[in-house]
Amino acid sequence: MTKHALITGGSAGLGFEVAKGLILDGWSVTITARGEDRLRQAAGHLRRLSEEARVEILPLDLSSLADIRRATERLQQSGARFDAIVGNAGAKIESPMKTTEDDFEWHMGVNHLGHFALVSMALPLLSSGARISMVSSVVASRGDARGIYASKNVSLSAGQAYANSKLANQMFALELNRRLAASGSTVSATAAHPGFARASAYGSKVVRFGEYLAAQSAARGAKPILESLIAEPGSYLGPGVFELWGSPTAALVHEAALDERLCADLIHESERLTGLELDL
Ligand SMILES: NC(=O)c1ccc[n+]([C@@H]2O[C@H](COP(=O)([O-])OP(=O)(O)OC[C@H]3O[C@@H](n4cnc5c(N)ncnc54)[C@H](OP(=O)(O)O)[C@@H]3O)[C@@H](O)[C@H]2O)c1
Numbered sequence: 001m002t003k004h005a006l007i008t009g010g011s012a013g014l015g016f017e018v019a020k021g022l023i024l025d026g027w028s029v030t031i032t033a034r035g036e037d038r039l040r041q042a043a044g045h046l047r048r049l050s051e052e053a054r055v056e057i058l059p060l061d062l063s064s065l066a067d068i069r070r071a072t073e074r075l076q077q078s079g080a081r082f083d084a085i086v087g088n089a090g091a092k093i094e095s096p097m098k099t100t101e102d103d104f105e106w107h108m109g110v111n112h113l114g115h116f117a118l119v120s121m122a123l124p125l126l127s128s129g130a131r132i133s134m135v136s137s138v139v140a141s142r143g144d145a146r147g148i149y150a151s152k153n154v155s156l157s158a159g160q161a162y163a164n165s166k167l168a169n170q171m172f173a174l175e176l177n178r179r180l181a182a183s184g185s186t187v188s189a190t191a192a193h194p195g196f197a198r199a200s201a202y203g204s205k206v207v208r209f210g211e212y213l214a215a216q217s218a219a220r221g222a223k224p225i226l227e228s229l230i231a232e233p234g235s236y237l238g239p240g241v242f243e244l245w246g247s248p249t250a251a252l253v254h255e256a257a258l259d260e261r262l263c264a265d266l267i268h269e270s271e272r273l274t275g276l277e278l279d280l
Contacts, residue, residue, distance in 0.1 A: 002026065002027065002028050002052070002053075002054070003022075003026070003027045003028070003083040003084070004027065004028045004029070004030070004054070004080070004081065004082050004083055004084075005018075005019075005022050005027055005028075005029050005030070005082060005083065005084040005085070005086060005229075006029075006030045006032070006058075006075075006080075006082045006084070006085045006086070006122070007019050007022075007029055007030070007031050007032070007086040007088060008032045008033075008060065008062065008085075008086065008087055008088050008089035008115065008118070009032070009033055009088045009089025009090060010029065010030075010031025010032060010033065010039075010042065010086075010088070011031055011032075011033035011035060011038040011039045011041075011042040011057075012033070012038060012042065012199065012200045013197075013199025013200045013218050014088060014135065014194050014197060014199055014218050014221050014222050014225060015031065015033075015086070015088040015089060016031075016042050016045075016046075016218070017218045017219045017221070017222035018086055018088060018222045018225050018226055019031050019042070019046055019055075020045075020046065020049060020219075020222075021219075021222055021223075021226045022084075022226070022229075023046050023049045023050050023053045023055070024049060024050070026050075026052075026053075027053070027083075027084075028053050028054035028055065028056075029046065029053070029054075029055055029056070030055075030056040030057070030058050030075075030080065030082075031043065031046070031055070031056075031057055031058070032057075032058045032059070032060035032071065032089065033059070033060065033089065034059065034060070034061045036057075036059050039057040039058075039059065040057060042057075043055045043056075043057050056080075058071055058074065058075070059071070060118075062089055062109075062110045062111075062114025062115065062118070063091075063100040063101055063106070063109055063110045063114060064100065064101040064102070065101070065102050065117055065274060065275075066101070067101075068114060068117045068118050068121065069117075069121065071118075072118065072121040072122055072125075075122065075125055076124075076125065080125060081125060081126070081127050082122070082125055082126055082127065082130060083126075083127050083129070083130050083131070084130060084131045084132070084133065084229050085118075085119060085122060085126070085130075085131075085132045085133070086133050086135070086225060086229070087115040087118070087119065087132070087133065087134040087135060087169065087173075088135040088225065089110070089114075089115075090110065090111050090135065090165075090166075091106055091107050091110040091111055091162075091165075092162070092202050092203070093107075093158045093159050093162045093203075094106060094107070094158060095157075095158035096158075097156070097158060097161065100113075100114075102273075102274075104273065105156070105161055106161070107158070107161040107162045107164070107165040108148075108161060108164060108165045108168065110165075111162075111165035111166065111168070111169060112165050112168035112169055112172060112270070113270060113273060113274055115134065115169070115172070116172060116270040116274060116276075116278075117274045117276055119132060119172075119176070119278075120274070120276045120277065120278050120279070121276065123187070123278075123279070123280075126187050128186045128187075129186045129187070130186075130187045130188075131187070131188055131189070131190065131228075131229050131230075132173070132176060132187065132188070132189040132190075133173070133189070133190050133191065133192060133225060133228040133229055134169040134170070134172060134173035134189070134190075134191045134192075135169065135191070135192060135193065135194070135225055136166045136167070136169040136170040136173075136191050136192070136193045136236070137162075137163075137166040137169075137193050137194075138193055138195060138196070138238060138243045138244065138251075139159075139162065139163045139166055140163060140166040140167040140169070140170050140193070140254055141252060141254055142160075142163040143163040143164045143165075143166060143167025143168070143170075143254060143256070144160065144163075144164055144167075145167060145171070145254070145256035145259070145262050147160070147164060148164045148167060148168055148171075148256075148266065166193075167254055167256060167257070168266060169191060170191045170236060170253070170254055170257045171254070171256055171257045171262065171263045171266050172263075172266065172267070172270070173189045173190060173191035173236075173257075174189070174191065174234055174236070174253070174257045174258070174263065175257075175260070175263035175264070175266065175267055176189040176278075176280070177189035177190065177233050177234040178234070178260065178263075179267075179278070179280035180233075180280060181233065181234075182280075183280055185280075188233035188234070189233065189234070190228040190229075190231050190232075190233065190234065190235050190236065190237070191228065191235075191236045191237075191257075192224040192225045192227065192228035192236065192237040192238065192248075192251075193224065193236075193237075193238045193243070193251060194218075194221030194222065194224060194225060194238070194239070195216060195221060195224075195238055195239035195241075195243055195244040195245055195246070196211075196214060196215045196216065196221075196244040196245065197215055197216055197217065197218050197220065197221025197222075198211055198212070198215040198216070198217055198218055198221075199218050199221070216239070216244075216245045216246075220239070220245070220246075221239070223239075223247065223248050224237040224238050224239060224248035224251075225237075227248040228248075235250065236250065236251050236252075236253050236257070237249065237250060237251055238251030238252075
C-alpha cells in the first residue's frame with residue numbers, strides 16, 4: 001500500500017525537497033505551511049512528478065495552538081493515516097524577539113512547542129510502524145538545555161533562542177523514541193539536520209551572498225532528513241563534512257538529548273505550556 005507522509009513546512013526549502021524525494025520513492029504526501037498560495041504552487045509541482053501520488057495541502061500555523069488543533073481535527077475527520085510525520089517547518093533566527101499567539105517565545109513556540117502539540121494530537125493518526133522525524137540544526141550544539149524551559153525569556157538573544165529551539169527538537173525526538181519503545185509501540189522517532197543548505201531567501205544581503213557561495217543545495221540538505229525515515233530508531237543524522245555539507249551520516253548528539261532527566265523536564269514543561277498530554 002502507498003505510504004503517506006505529513007510534512008510540515010512542505011511548501012518550500014527543505015520540506016519541499018523532502019516531499020519531492022518521497023513522491024519519487026512512491027509515497028503520497030500532505031504538506032503543511034501558513035501560506036496557501038505557496039502550498040498550492042508546491043502541490044502543483046509535486047503532482048507533476050508522479051501521476052499516482054496523492055498530494056494534499058493543509059494550511060497550518062505552528063505559532064497557534066488553536067490552529068494546530070483545527071488542522072489536526074480536519075485530518076481526523078478526513079480519516080487520514082500517516083506512515084511518517086516530518087517535523088520540518090521552522091522559524092529562522094528572527095529579531096526583534098516576539099511571542100506566538102499563545103505567548104510563547106517565538107522560536108521555541110513555533111519550532112518546538114508547535115511540533116510538540118501537533119505530534120501529541122496526531123499520534124492516533126499514525127499507522128503501525130510509522131516514523132516521526134524532527135528536523136534540528138547543527139546549531140543545536142550551541143543550545144543551552146538549562147535555559148530551554150524559559151519559553152518566554154526575553155533576555156535571550158534571537159540566535160540563542162533559535163539554537164535552544166533546535167536543541168529541543170533533538171531532545172524531543174530522542175525522548176519520544178525512548179517513550180514509544182518503552183510503551184511497546186511500533187511507532188519510532190529519529191532526528192536529522194540538513195547542515196548548511198540553500199532554502200528560501202532570508203537574512204541580509206551579506207548572509208544571502210554567504211549562503212550562495214557556501215551552502216549546499218536544498219535537495220542535498222534534505223538527504224539526511226529522508227534517510228532519517230528509514231534509519232535506526234533514535235538515531236540523529238546530518239551531513240558528513242563538518243556536519244555542514246555532504247552525504248548523510250550519524251551526527252553529534254547534544255549531551256542533553258541523552259540525559260533522560262533533562263528530556264523528561266522538557267516534555268513536562270511542554271505539556272504544561274501547551275495544556276496537552278503526550279500520553280506516553
Ligand atoms: N536551510 C538551512 O541551512 C537549515 C539549517 C539548519 C536547520 N534548518 C531547519 O530546516 C527546517 C526547514 O528550513 P528551510 O531552510 O527549508 O526553511 P524555509 O525555506 O524558510 O521553509 C520553511 C517552511 O516552513 C513553513 N513555516 C515557517 N514558519 C511556519 C509557521 N509558523 N507555521 C507553519 N509553517 C511555517 C514555511 O511556509 P510559510 O512561511 O508559508 O508558513 C515553509 O514551508 C527548519 O526547521 C530549519 O530550522 C535549515
